[in-house]
Amino acid sequence: MRKKNRGALILLAILVLMLAAYFALRAWNTGQEKKEKEQQEAAAVHVTETSADEIVSFKFNVGNGDLELNKEDDRWYYTPDKDFPLKQSYPEEMAETAGSITADRKLTDGDSIEAYGLDDPVYTIEYTDADGNVTELLFGDMTGDDYYVMKDGSDTVYTVGSSVIDPFNHALDDMAQLDDYPSIGSGNLVKEVITQNGVTTIYDSENDDQTEDMAAIAGGLGAVTLSEVADYSVEDEDLAMYGLDEDSRITVEAIYTQNDEDQILTLYIGNEDGNGNRYVMMNDSRIVYLISDEICGNILNV
Numbered sequence: 001m002r003k004k005n006r007g008a009l010i011l012l013a014i015l016v017l018m019l020a021a022y023f024a025l026r027a028w029n030t031g032q033e034k035k036e037k038e039q040q041e042a043a044a045v046h047v048t049e050t051s052a053d054e055i056v057s058f059k060f061n062v063g064n065g066d067l068e069l070n071k072e073d074d075r076w077y078y079t080p081d082k083d084f085p086l087k088q089s090y091p092e093e094m095a096e097t098a099g100s101i102t103a104d105r106k107l108t109d110g111d112s113i114e115a116y117g118l119d120d121p122v123y124t125i126e127y128t129d130a131d132g133n134v135t136e137l138l139f140g141d142m143t144g145d146d147y148y149v150m151k152d153g154s155d156t157v158y159t160v161g162s163s164v165i166d167p168f169n170h171a172l173d174d175m176a177q178l179d180d181y182p183s184i185g186s187g188n189l190v191k192e193v194i195t196q197n198g199v200t201t202i203y204d205s206e207n208d209d210q211t212e213d214m215a216a217i218a219g220g221l222g223a224v225t226l227s228e229v230a231d232y233s234v235e236d237e238d239l240a241m242y243g244l245d246e247d248s249r250i251t252v253e254a255i256y257t258q259n260d261e262d263q264i265l266t267l268y269i270g271n272e273d274g275n276g277n278r279y280v281m282m283n284d285s286r287i288v289y290l291i292s293d294e295i296c297g298n299i300l301n302v
Helices: 002-043 090-099 162-168 210-223 235-243 291-297
Strands: 055-061 067-072 075-078 125-131 134-143 145-151 158-159 191-194 197-205 227-233 248-258 261-272 277-282 288-292
Touching: 055 090, 055 210, 067 090, 075 090, 090 125, 125 162, 145 162, 158 162, 191 210, 197 210, 210 248, 210 291, 227 235, 261 291, 277 291, 288 291
Parallel strands: none
Antiparallel strands: 055 067, 055 125, 067 075, 125 134, 134 145, 145 158, 191 197, 191 248, 227 288, 248 261, 261 277, 277 288
16 A cells, blocks of 8 residues: 555656646746847837827828828827718728838948938828827838838838738728628518608518518518718718709618517618619718619619
8 A cells, every 4th residue: 555655646746747848848938038128129220119009190002092190089080071970990900010110121321312212202191199209101012012111200110021911002991991781581570651842651570461572572681781872971061962962862771680589670761873873872871882782772662
């Protein structure tokens, strides 16, 4: 019995030693990784060093025209039109990228800026921080996968990875936050109420005589995709030209179930655009969408 106990104690001691060695090695590896990371950061050549939270405006042109964004009260806007539905993840990524650019190389004893295409930059990115400091980055010719870059007002030239451009390489339309459209079909459509020219028509899933009508309506509602936009922030005075003013539009209220609760989707259907579509708005959004005549016809059961 003593031999058995002695053997168990020896095995336990070996296990403890192995665990201690494992955790010691793990701690050493973590320390080495941290040390290497600190060394790499210390050796990095920083082109810009601005906290993303401190950046409050952008002006840039990376091939999609001149764009300007501004931040107020921690929210980003498209400067010429504050009502444009700007998706916040785009400028947030821009700020993270532009504020912390590191160079692959810092050129010393280089040629004139003309030799790098910096006298006539292909792209420009300018940002302003909360203290009013302006940083403008000029992008010249490419060398491999890098751009020659310099800050306006400086004569130092760097090479910077082309991925720096990626967060800025979007047209304004690409950065729009479109409305979320619900999932509606014959399985969850309860009722639809259509009001046009003061006349109301009701279609109800509990009305057995309207089974085919409800199926057609559900097919139309289920086929809607909010992807083509006619106006991102329509003004009240412009609603009439789309046939979406209160006197002209058709109002559709679709009652459907979601998570066992009734929900209401309101669509406003306006004029035809002459290309097989109609102008449509939803709920309290200011975005005017284009939806095909065929889909609108099914929604209206005509």
